[in-house]
Amino acid sequence: MMTSISRPVLFLMAFLSCLASVPARAQTTSTVRDQVHIVDSTRIQVLTMRDGSSFVGRIVAVRNDSVDFQTGIGRMTLAINDIRSIREHDAGRLHDGSYWFPNPNATRLFFAPTAQMLKKGDGYFADYELFFPGFAYGVTDNISVGGGVSVFPTGVDEQIYYFTPKAGVSFSDQIHVAAGLLFAGTGGGTGGVGYGVATLGDGDRSLTVGLGYGFAGGDIESKPLVMLGAEKRVSRRVALVTENYILPISDDNVVYSFGLRFMGEKLTTDFAIFNVVGSGIIGFPYVDFVYSF
Numbered sequence: 001m002m003t004s005i006s007r008p009v010l011f012l013m014a015f016l017s018c019l020a021s022v023p024a025r026a027q028t029t030s031t032v033r034d035q036v037h038i039v040d041s042t043r044i045q046v047l048t049m050r051d052g053s054s055f056v057g058r059i060v061a062v063r064n065d066s067v068d069f070q071t072g073i074g075r076m077t078l079a080i081n082d083i084r085s086i087r088e089h090d091a092g093r094l095h096d097g098s099y100w101f102p103n104p105n106a107t108r109l110f111f112a113p114t115a116q117m118l119k120k121g122d123g124y125f126a127d128y129e130l131f132f133p134g135f136a137y138g139v140t141d142n143i144s145v146g147g148g149v150s151v152f153p154t155g156v157d158e159q160i161y162y163f164t165p166k167a168g169v170s171f172s173d174q175i176h177v178a179a180g181l182l183f184a185g186t187g188g189g190t191g192g193v194g195y196g197v198a199t200l201g202d203g204d205r206s207l208t209v210g211l212g213y214g215f216a217g218g219d220i221e222s223k224p225l226v227m228l229g230a231e232k233r234v235s236r237r238v239a240l241v242t243e244n245y246i247l248p249i250s251d252d253n254v255v256y257s258f259g260l261r262f263m264g265e266k267l268t269t270d271f272a273i274f275n276v277v278g279s280g281i282i283g284f285p286y287v288d289f290v291y292s293f
Helices: 002-020 028-035
Strands: 042-048 054-062 066-069 074-079 083-090 124-130 132-138 143-149 161-163 166-170 176-187 187-199 205-217 225-233 238-246 254-263 267-276 284-292
Touching: 028 083, 054 074, 187 225, 238 267
Parallel strands: none
Antiparallel strands: 042 054, 042 083, 054 066, 066 074, 124 132, 124 284, 132 143, 143 161, 143 166, 161 176, 166 176, 176 187, 187 205, 205 225, 225 238, 238 254, 254 267, 267 284
């Protein structure tokens, strides 16, 4: 039994290790040289050096082999050959002089999706509640696919598998809509939820509303599942997240949650409590880990 579980887990760990090594290869000098240009005060650039250090500011002068880089504490001269990568963002990513990297997990709340989409070629590996590893990948800027399978310490026929295609469009940086499907199954049958979702905001602050209809065995629920969620980034590495549901049942039909998201540039970790209104208990703990690539 351990063999059937350990093989996929070891494969996932090995694949993540390969992904983690990608930034170390990064851009070639010629590619970096093509990206070297002066920007105005509405933009910022993040320069990552070959020694692993990084600087936030903007290029203000370009020479044959070096650039002058203006930071919040002064100007410095950097050799182009020493620059590993250049990323450019709106100047609004600076908060009191501190650079807030983009939220690497803006396409989801805890488990529920937002209407924000993965960019083409972007993706993530996730582990929900330890026993539910999964992945998602941006096929285009408007279409993503994902899925996963549980790793319970039981037989293969008792595992849960799921598939999550999603399509969406952004009308601006602050208005997004999407539709998708959560299809799941076990050895005993299949079912899922078809949904539509709208998000106002971005990766730092957003409000998401969703509506879905459950289905199983060829039948579709007559009443919808309603989801309301939000995320508010309160510091460079911490955000508040909530994900709440009105279930299509008559009793005990409100599920609410609240928690914290701790984020790095590639990895986020969520800790939350889920509960049912009127349960009389503290709630159920929730944890997930998401590695973006």
